[in-house]
Amino acid sequence: MSQEIIGPGHTYATVTDKISAIVLTRKWSRHWLLGFGISFVFVMLLMVAITYLLVKGIGIWGVNVPVGWGFAIVNFVWWIGIGHAGTLISAILLLLRQEWRTSINRFAEAMTLFAVACAGLFPLLHLGRPWFGYWLIPYPSTMNVWPQFRSPLVWDVFAVSTYLTVSLLFWFVGLIPDLATLRDRASGRLGRIIYGILAMGWRGSAIHWHRYDIAYLLLAGLATPLVVSVHTVVSFDFAVGIVPGWHSTIFPPYFVAGAIYSGFAMVMVLAIPIRAAYGLEDFITMRHLQNMAKVMLATGLIVAYGYLMETFISWYSANQFERYLTLNRWTGPYGPIYWALIIFNILIPQALWFKRARTSVISLWLIALAVNIGMWLERFVIVVTSLHRDFLPSSWGMYYPTIWDWSTYFGTIGLFLALLFLFLRFLPVISIFEMRTLVEKTEAQ
Amino acid sequence: MSKEAPVYGLLAEFDTPEDLIQAVRRARAAGYRKMDAYTPFPVEQLSEELDFHHSALPLIVLIGGLVGCAGGFFLQYWISAIDYPLNIGGRPFNSWPAFIPVTFEMTILIAALSAVLGMLGLNGLPMPYHPLFNCPRFALASRNRFFLCIESVDQNFDREATLKFLSELNSKGVSEVAGE
Numbered sequence: 194m195s196q197e198i199i200g201p202g203h204t205y206a207t208v209t210d211k212i213s214a215i216v217l218t219r220k221w222s223r224h225w226l227l228g229f230g231i232s233f234v235f236v237m238l239l240m241v242a243i244t245y246l247l248v249k250g251i252g253i254w255g256v257n258v259p260v261g262w263g264f265a266i267v268n269f270v271w272w273i274g275i276g277h278a279g280t281l282i283s284a285i286l287l288l289l290r291q292e293w294r295t296s297i298n299r300f301a302e303a304m305t306l307f308a309v310a311c312a313g314l315f316p317l318l319h320l321g322r323p324w325f326g327y328w329l330i331p332y333p334s335t336m337n338v339w340p341q342f343r344s345p346l347v348w349d350v351f352a353v354s355t356y357l358t359v360s361l362l363f364w365f366v367g368l369i370p371d372l373a374t375l376r377d378r379a380s381g382r383l384g385r386i387i388y389g390i391l392a393m394g395w396r397g398s399a400i401h402w403h404r405y406d407i408a409y410l411l412l413a414g415l416a417t418p419l420v421v422s423v424h425t426v427v428s429f430d431f432a433v434g435i436v437p438g439w440h441s442t443i444f445p446p447y448f449v450a451g452a453i454y455s456g457f458a459m460v461m462v463l464a465i466p467i468r469a470a471y472g473l474e475d476f477i478t479m480r481h482l483q484n485m486a487k488v489m490l491a492t493g494l495i496v497a498y499g500y501l502m503e504t505f506i507s508w509y510s511a512n513q514f515e516r517y518l519t520l521n522r523w524t525g526p527y528g529p530i531y532w533a534l535i536i537f538n539i540l541i542p543q544a545l546w547f548k549r550a551r552t553s554v555i556s557l558w559l560i561a562l563a564v565n566i567g568m569w570l571e572r573f574v575i576v577v578t579s580l581h582r583d584f585l586p587s588s589w590g591m592y593y594p595t596i597w598d599w600s601t602y603f604g605t606i607g608l609f610l611a612l613l614f615l616f617l618r619f620l621p622v623i624s625i626f627e628m629r630t631l632v633e634k635t636e637a638q
Numbered sequence: 639m640s641k642e643a644p645v646y647g648l649l650a651e652f653d654t655p656e657d658l659i660q661a662v663r664r665a666r667a668a669g670y671r672k673m674d675a676y677t678p679f680p681v682e683q684l685s686e687e688l689d690f691h692h693s694a695l696p697l698i699v700l701i702g703g704l705v706g707c708a709g710g711f712f713l714q715y716w717i718s719a720i721d722y723p724l725n726i727g728g729r730p731f732n733s734w735p736a737f738i739p740v741t742f743e744m745t746i747l748i749a750a751l752s753a754v755l756g757m758l759g760l761n762g763l764p765m766p767y768h769p770l771f772n773c774p775r776f777a778l779a780s781r782n783r784f785f786l787c788i789e790s791v792d793q794n795f796d797r798e799a800t801l802k803f804l805s806e807l808n809s810k811g812v813s814e815v816a817g818e
Contacts, residue, residue: 205678205782331717339717343726348739355743359750366754370780371681377777396771397779399675399684401761406680407695408757412750415703419746426739510678629782631681633655 199296199631200475208476208628212621213371213378215471223342223469229614235607242600243318247470251321253597260580260592265319266430267572268602271455272312272609273353274448274568277420278456280360283367284416287409292634293484295627296476300467301460302364306461309357311516311605316349318601345429348611352426363412366405370396370626424452431575437518438579441506447499454492454538455568457485460563465554465614476623482549489564490545496571497539512586526591527578530570533631534547537567644817646769647673647789649776649799650809652754655681658784661807662687665788668803672792676776676785695756702752703745710744772816787815 199208246253256263279301286294317323329350331340340347372392379385395401428448431439461482468477507515522531541563544550553556582589616622652658655677662675662684675684685691711734719731727733729736758764768789770776779785786809788800797814803813 209678209781213648302798331713337722339722341724341726342714342718342740343729343733343736345739348743351740355747358747362750362754366757374678374780377780389766393758394766394768395763396679396768396776397676399677399681399688400690402677402680403685403690403761404693404695404757406682408753409694411696411753415746415750415753419743422739422742422746426743429739574730583800611664626679633679 199628199635200478203475203632205629205632209374209630212476212623212625212628213374215617216375216619216621217379217384225614225618229611229618231492232607232614233613235604236611237377238600239604239608240565242597242604245597246318246601247323251319253595254601255593255595255598257590257592259583259588259590260577262319262576262580263592264594264598264602267569267576268605269312269315269319270427270448270576271569272308272315272605273356273457274424274452274572275459275565276305276308276312276356276360276456277424277449277452278460279303279308279572280356280363280416280420281453281456282460283363284413284420287413288417292631293481295303295631296473297299297460297464297481298627299364299367299624300463300613300622301456302360302367303613303616303620304324304459304463305360305456306357306364307609307616309353309360310612311609313353313357314605315601316353338409345426345433349430350428352423356423357421359412359416363416366409366412367624367627368620369393370397370405371621371624373397374551374625375621381539421449424448431579436579436583437512437514438507438575440521441503442606443499443502447502449494450495450499451568451571454489454496455565456488457492458561458564458568459556461485461489462565465558465561467617469554471617471622473623476628478551482554482557486551486557487562489542489561493538493542493545493564500535500539517582518579521582522574522578525578525582527581529572531574531578534567534570534574538571539567540566602630645790645797646772646815646817647787647792647795648804648812649770649773649785649787649815650804650807650812651775651778652784652786652809655684655784657808658786659683659687661786661804661809664807665786665803669794670788670792670800672789672795674787674789676770676779676787678780678782678784681784693760695753695760698756699749700754703749703754706743706748707745709748710741712790713744714740769815769817773813775811775813776815783810792816 195583202611222364254263254265256265281303283298286298316327328338329340329347371393372388376385376388377391379388425445425448428444432441432444434440463472464477464485465482468474504519507519510516522528541561544556544560549556550560577592581592652661652662658675658677659681660675665673666687666689673688675681675688677684680743714737715732715734718733718737726733775783776785786797786804788804794800801812
């Protein structure tokens, strides 16, 4: 039973009915309202934090010289990284014909979209004058000024906006046949109209499916290099600078591995409660959770290798600033954060070597949560410890987050969860047509 | 054709994709050409059986990607070397390695947009109304049933004869789809 990717006895009709019923016939549950309500309170907190920021400027955050990046960039990198698992599951695992991906790809893609949306807020708010954000886009302005394309910050704009657009397209294309299912099964007029408009008149013609399959595969092929490029470009924001601890060629691969690591952890943190709340244990089985645990273990080891190499190179480079940086990470004022990062990101996930940890839902959930915290701490260490003590001791300083830093951060977590709750309520959380294909394939065997 | 209300075609319903593939084969053997199959998930063999082999979509995506690639690069080249040359650390104005990330992103962006818009365009979507939606049974095409529709524009189409032909296949029922 634990090795199956779909529970026994399911037919085309039962998978369709079971998944679409979550959206169509389920009553508004008290748990959903409570969860959405709490998330919405945090969305309001985000609104207050942003409004105050626009009124007063980024002086309300703890950022100042020498730490000019602070929480804004820590959270940006953290959210972008979380998004990566969605694209990895939907695109790379599709190309590798990993059929177990089918029941988790839809909400992993939704998670990507919401995470990238949260991520995009931070650099925008960090601009200081966000209403001039469009200056980053090349357009023929009356000032005759163009963006400077040799800067990784401009690359970032292109990478993140392309990533958001392609993820949205991929997600929407995957949804079209399921929207048609909802249109055909909705009992209310409003539902039929809304799902009908969104389904765009999809009727499952064999010729349409043929083109659809081609488009979907091509999108997967395009999204695969894209997802690797996005976190690479994000790592260039650091690696292109000459700040000790940033100027390193290991950044791109280790950022990408870290992104997948934290993304799978977030999928796990979300999937475990969702499958319990909606009774989807037949579709998101222990096999899925175990596979994700193994991916986490593997990428976690790559991340550990990254930390090890950073330390080794700082010694091997014989560069006093690089060496000091490592000592400062270990024993400086932010030392406890570094050691917490090692515990959360490296030590705790080693439990996944043991089958008992991989087969217990509670231990998986706690480990995944630890990884998410650990990856956030990693970004904090990278951004803050490198900046706060660079070459010249007279310009050293400390960074302390203010209440507004925390409000914005928790506000985006609220936004992420609120969007996720809406998604669970109004769209099929599992790809119905791909589950039918899976039924067909498992029957044929 | 008769004087009765116009028909779009006749719709036969099947339980399994295998039955549908068989039906398409026999309909083609019987000389029908204007027909389409409708399934709740992609069935690879069907488009082959319906004699649909090559789609223009891959070419559209390739062209989109090339346009994005060339457009992305020359945008940066024109801005940085011609219209607004800036000396950044003594680098050449056409410092092409620094232009690669944006060129790459533009390639992916335009190719992905071409894939989605191309797929929708070739499929004639969005199309909110289609005669098939007049048929109540057709709602099951997005659940668990497989349909074959022989359209009235086919030159061999004849209400009685085609109805008889479809009923003799291994179908679960045949219904008429109202036209207009």
